[in-house]
Amino acid sequence: MPKKQVSLDVRQLDNFVYDMSRCIKCKGCYWVEHTYMPGVNFSTRCPSNTWNDFDSYGAFGKMRIGMAVAEGRLPWTPKLLEIIYADPLCGACDVGCKRNLDLEIELSLEALRVKAVKDGAGPMPAHKKVAENIAKTHNQFGSPHQNRKKWVTGDIQVAAKADALYFVGCSASYLNPEIAQATAKTLNASGTPFMLMPDEWCCGNTLYSVGMVDEAQALARRNVDAVKATGAKTVILSCAEGYRMWKTDYPKMLDVATRDLGFQVMHLVEFADAMVKKGTLKPTKPVNARVAYHDSCSIGRLADSWIPWKGERGWMGTVSPPLKRRRGTEGLYAEPRNILKAIPGLNFVEMPRTRENAFCCGAGRGTKEAFPQLASFSAKHRLDEVKSVGAELLVSACPWCKNNFALAAKETGNPVKVMDISELILASV
Amino acid sequence: MAIVKEAYKALEAIVGSKYISDDPAICEGYRSGPGGYESGLGYERVMTKIPAAVTLPRNTEEVQRIVKVCNRYKVPYVPYSTGFYGPRSHCHVENELLVDLKRLNDFEIDEKHFYAVVGSGVIYSPLQEEAMKRGAYVIIGGGGAQASVIANLIGDGWSPLSHRIGLPHRRILGTEVVLPDGELLKLGTLAVGEDPFWGDGIGPDLRGLLRGYTGLRGCLGIVTKMAVKLLPFQPERLVPTGISPNTALALPEKRVKWVNYQMPSKEAQVKAMFEIGKAEVGGAVTKVPLFWRAIAKAESKEEFWQIWGKENADTIKNFHIVRVLFIGFTSEEQMQYDENVIGDIMKELGAVTRPTKPSDESWIKNADSAGMWLMCGSYVSVDYVIETLSQAVVHGESYADLKRKYTPPLMPDYGDPGWFQSFELGHQGYSEFLIYWDQDEDTTGVDHFYLETSKMNIKNRYYTSLLGPHQPLYLTGPKYGPNYHEWLLKIKDEFDPLWVCHPPVPLAHDAFVEKADWMKPVKDWKSPEVLKKVPI
Numbered sequence: 001m002p003k004k005q006v007s008l009d010v011r012q013l014d015n016f017v018y019d020m021s022r023c024i025k026c027k028g029c030y031w032v033e034h035t036y037m038p039g040v041n042f043s044t045r046c047p048s049n050t051w052n053d054f055d056s057y058g059a060f061g062k063m064r065i066g067m068a069v070a071e072g073r074l075p076w077t078p079k080l081l082e083i084i085y086a087d088p089l090c091g092a093c094d095v096g097c098k099r100n101l102d103l104e105i106e107l108s109l110e111a112l113r114v115k116a117v118k119d120g121a122g123p124m125p126a127h128k129k130v131a132e133n134i135a136k137t138h139n140q141f142g143s144p145h146q147n148r149k150k151w152v153t154g155d156i157q158v159a160a161k162a163d164a165l166y167f168v169g170c171s172a173s174y175l176n177p178e179i180a181q182a183t184a185k186t187l188n189a190s191g192t193p194f195m196l197m198p199d200e201w202c203c204g205n206t207l208y209s210v211g212m213v214d215e216a217q218a219l220a221r222r223n224v225d226a227v228k229a230t231g232a233k234t235v236i237l238s239c240a241e242g243y244r245m246w247k248t249d250y251p252k253m254l255d256v257a258t259r260d261l262g263f264q265v266m267h268l269v270e271f272a273d274a275m276v277k278k279g280t281l282k283p284t285k286p287v288n289a290r291v292a293y294h295d296s297c298s299i300g301r302l303a304d305s306w307i308p309w310k311g312e313r314g315w316m317g318t319v320s321p322p323l324k325r326r327r328g329t330e331g332l333y334a335e336p337r338n339i340l341k342a343i344p345g346l347n348f349v350e351m352p353r354t355r356e357n358a359f360c361c362g363a364g365r366g367t368k369e370a371f372p373q374l375a376s377f378s379a380k381h382r383l384d385e386v387k388s389v390g391a392e393l394l395v396s397a398c399p400w401c402k403n404n405f406a407l408a409a410k411e412t413g414n415p416v417k418v419m420d421i422s423e424l425i426l427a428s429v
Numbered sequence: 430m431a432i433v434k435e436a437y438k439a440l441e442a443i444v445g446s447k448y449i450s451d452d453p454a455i456c457e458g459y460r461s462g463p464g465g466y467e468s469g470l471g472y473e474r475v476m477t478k479i480p481a482a483v484t485l486p487r488n489t490e491e492v493q494r495i496v497k498v499c500n501r502y503k504v505p506y507v508p509y510s511t512g513f514y515g516p517r518s519h520c521h522v523e524n525e526l527l528v529d530l531k532r533l534n535d536f537e538i539d540e541k542h543f544y545a546v547v548g549s550g551v552i553y554s555p556l557q558e559e560a561m562k563r564g565a566y567v568i569i570g571g572g573g574a575q576a577s578v579i580a581n582l583i584g585d586g587w588s589p590l591s592h593r594i595g596l597p598h599r600r601i602l603g604t605e606v607v608l609p610d611g612e613l614l615k616l617g618t619l620a621v622g623e624d625p626f627w628g629d630g631i632g633p634d635l636r637g638l639l640r641g642y643t644g645l646r647g648c649l650g651i652v653t654k655m656a657v658k659l660l661p662f663q664p665e666r667l668v669p670t671g672i673s674p675n676t677a678l679a680l681p682e683k684r685v686k687w688v689n690y691q692m693p694s695k696e697a698q699v700k701a702m703f704e705i706g707k708a709e710v711g712g713a714v715t716k717v718p719l720f721w722r723a724i725a726k727a728e729s730k731e732e733f734w735q736i737w738g739k740e741n742a743d744t745i746k747n748f749h750i751v752r753v754l755f756i757g758f759t760s761e762e763q764m765q766y767d768e769n770v771i772g773d774i775m776k777e778l779g780a781v782t783r784p785t786k787p788s789d790e791s792w793i794k795n796a797d798s799a800g801m802w803l804m805c806g807s808y809v810s811v812d813y814v815i816e817t818l819s820q821a822v823v824h825g826e827s828y829a830d831l832k833r834k835y836t837p838p839l840m841p842d843y844g845d846p847g848w849f850q851s852f853e854l855g856h857q858g859y860s861e862f863l864i865y866w867d868q869d870e871d872t873t874g875v876d877h878f879y880l881e882t883s884k885m886n887i888k889n890r891y892y893t894s895l896l897g898p899h900q901p902l903y904l905t906g907p908k909y910g911p912n913y914h915e916w917l918l919k920i921k922d923e924f925d926p927l928w929v930c931h932p933p934v935p936l937a938h939d940a941f942v943e944k945a946d947w948m949k950p951v952k953d954w955k956s957p958e959v960l961k962k963v964p965i
Contacts, residue, residue, distance in 0.1 A: 018806075021463045021464055021868075022464040022802065022806045024464050024465040024466065024468075024799060025465050026513060026573065026575050026798070026799040027511060027513070028575065028799055031552065031554070033673055033676060033795075034553075034574035034796075035677060035678060035794060036669045036676065037557075037558050037574070037794070039555050039558045039562065040534075040555040040558075043552075043554075043555045053448070053485050053529070054455050054483060055459050055512065056454055056457065056458025056459075057458075060458075060512075061457075061459070062458070063464075064457055064459075065454060065457050067463065073457075074454060077452075077453070079452045079454045080454040083454055083458075095674075096673075098673075098674060099673045099674040099799075100674070100800045100802070102730050315867070316730070316734070316806065316840070317867060317869075318731050318734060319730075319731065320731070322729075322731060325729060329673075329674075331672070333672065355672060356673045
């Protein structure tokens with residue numbers, strides 16, 4: 001068999017034909033990893049296929065569908081688009097598959113969406129509206145751009161110039177000012193000067209996630225250049241989705257390694273954990289609550305650094321030069337737990353599904369906009385798990401998770417309180 | 430492709446519109462290949478179709494009604510639990526209905542009498558976790574922790590832990606089967622009441638409909654519920670540790686541990702297994718293919734080949750490991766006794782104890798079958814044999830000899846004779862031969878090898894499990910029986926007179942050989958007339 005040139009470029013679905021063709025239906029993408037299987041309850045980790053039982057909604061079905069699309073055997077239809085887009089791309093399938101195999105499931109799913117857009121079939125109408133908002137107002141909600149920094153209150157010190165730059169993101173800027181404020185105050189409390197982008201625009205998460213890779217790439221280039229212009233050494237994020245964009249998807253789209261971006265990308269939980277260990281951030285005020293932590297996908301299994309790769313595939317499917325697979329091992333799993341355990345009075349309790357096995361809240365990557373019923377199902381399913389461990393407070397590290405859980409709790413009359421970890425940190429320092 | 434409109438409407442009325450679809454995108458998701466167990470071979474390419482419709486029943490009653498509709502409208506159907514068993518568990522004919530059983534996921538556990546009642550959609554790892562919470566365990570078959578418990582128990586159902594409890598038949602208790610015409614058959618004590626505790630009913634016993642040796646691949650009905658025997662385990666928790674891909678169960682070393690012994694010769698390897706069984710000690714006793722060790726060490730496909738590429742026929746020939754799982758079922762003292770006994774056996778045989786980690790990566794809870802695809806991308810086990818320990822070795826060597834002729838396209842394994850181990854405390858020897866290849870290459874040699882294994886077994890008078898639905902019935906039938914092929918077809922005709930239940934199984938491999946021109950050079954038996962009558 002002649003060697004074939006391949007790369008990890010999601011613009012070409014052909015790059016992932018080998019990966020899609022070698023799916024074995026072991027459903028490692030669907031089940032909680034068997035070593036950690038908690039029992040008959042909470043046994044799955046794929047929101048899409050838990051929401052809709054047909055195999056096509058699992059990655060194993062989508063790999064077959066992807067092959068059919070690549071080979072031109074399956075035309076785009078509303079049902080096919082639903083299958084491709086009713087999916088938060090949470091990465092559970094990717095790490096599940098890569099426990100045993102070397103298949104790029106997440107990239108295959110992303111490439112399918114890029115192809116849907118290129119073919120003129122995707123994205124979904126709700127995504128097009130988001131894209132319009134971003135083009136017009138630089139945020140995904142269509143809110144006035146001049147309101148972006150309205151969250152900055154008088155008691156927050158923002159430096160004109162600093163090594164650290166806080167990239168706030170659309171959600172915390174417009175919908176969740178409490179997260180932006182808590183993050184900024186935590187930075188202040190730790191004695192770390194920080195600046196903001198002179199003119200912050202959307203990170204482009206939804207654009208990239210739904211396959212609008214050209215539009216997302218333009219934003220990536222613009223944002224990276226803007227950070228470089230500030231001279232910042234570290235970009236800090238409080239949004240998990242934004243963290244993944246800056247750490248992984250920007251380098252992916254710009255064809256550079258994460259380490260070569262020119263600055264470090266950190267999520268608040270990394271920063272705060274380091275500051276607590278260093279002693280500059282001291283959680284001293286008790287928070288008397290039984291707390292469960294939800295691992296947000298984009299600082300967990302999706303958080304591995306990007307390293308560009310292109311090469312060839314040959315005998316027995318081996319590739320050269322060597323390719324270090326992204327298996328989710330860089331996930332920020334210990335950091336938020338360290339922080340929570342450092343807060344006095346806090347009774348931390350783990351849910352049955354944690355870390356790389358966590359069940360996604362269902363909101364991210366274009367799902368909430370186009371398939372709110374899936375996002376709602378996913379969040380309610382996770383809240384059942386919160387209830388199973390008797391937690392009264394659910395904490396996550398992403399505004400998308402917080403908002404989706406809070407809405408689901410409200411809809412079901414669930415008394416659980418939902419907070420972002422930034423708020424909890426602030427409450428204790 | 431479509432099933433008749435009236436039939437579709439009738440099915441929709443049973444399950445509701447949410448749980449049936451004939452949308453092409455839904456049906457495409459149920460394609461067998463191109464990857465997976467036995468996929469990428471001729472059988473998968475020639476014999477499998479995507480379904481015309483898929484339905485997801487919730488309970489036995491719905492399954493019965495679906496099957497009755499299929500009989501009424503002559504709609505062929507195939508039962509499907511997880512789809513992991515490759516092409517033989519997927520649609521084989523046009524206009525076929527796939528009955529996806531994943532919603533039959535009811536689960537009950539009887540702690541007092543140590544059994545669990547599972548639906549077809551329940552897989553092994555949740556069952557094992559629930560069992561272990563109660564001081565019990567089950568054997569997770571080599572098919573993997575992701576296999577449907579029922580599908581695995583009516584097909585294979587063994588693992589290294591079968592050292593103590595061998596064949597799965599005895600773990601199958603009260604069972605519900607929807608026969609091919611929709612009639613409900615209750616087996617064991619379920620036949621006379623609600624208690625499924627006994628696998629043996631008042632007779633005659635129809636458990637033969639479930640499996641025989643390795644099952645009938647869904648051509649004689651649908652098992653919807655089964656009570657499964659749980660076995661007593663030790664009480665300490667096995668704690669999951671690590672982040673994927675490096676996860677394992679941390680073992681309480683005084684109650685559970687693996688030990689590897691390097692034996693001086695193959696004879697000593699077999700003798701050790703025999704003596705351990707005779708002494709009735711150990712929780713698992715096995716030899717595994719040596720390249721599995723390379724899989725365990727490698728972090729990628731490329732690294733596997735770096736590690737495995739250093740081996741050769743001599744290193745393989747002279748490397749004999751016996752891997753033993755110690756379990757202190759009743760006490761630490763009992764485990765210490767087992768260790769002392771096995772230590773004496775190993776000392777006598779000149780074995781060297783090799784260091785092992787205090788953890789379990791595979792077999793107790795996570796039977797790691799998915800790793801079989803790492804090296805080449807394509808895999809199937811061509812035979813399972815349960816005879817004696819000494820016979821297992823002979824059988825493995827015959828396979829290795831035959832395999833040399835077909836390497837490539839088969840993966841180079843330098844003559845490794847496969848996996849063998851003790852069953853039933855050494856009363857039986859289990860042998861399994863696994864092959865690997867790259868499905869992008871010409872796979873004609875693999876198709877030929879698969880079939881030639883049957884001829885090798887016949888020639889050498891080896892007993893084998895892969896008969897019936899796994900090899901041409903009219904190649905193997907006249908030799909193993911001598912009339913089991915006719916007998917099997919009579920049973921099929923009796924229970925499924927319309928041949929709607931997963932046609933053309935059990936004649937599917939016969940049909941494949943007829944349809945695939947490249948199989949003609951190895952076809953030296955007469956095809957049955959009946960092939961012309963069954964749906965192909």
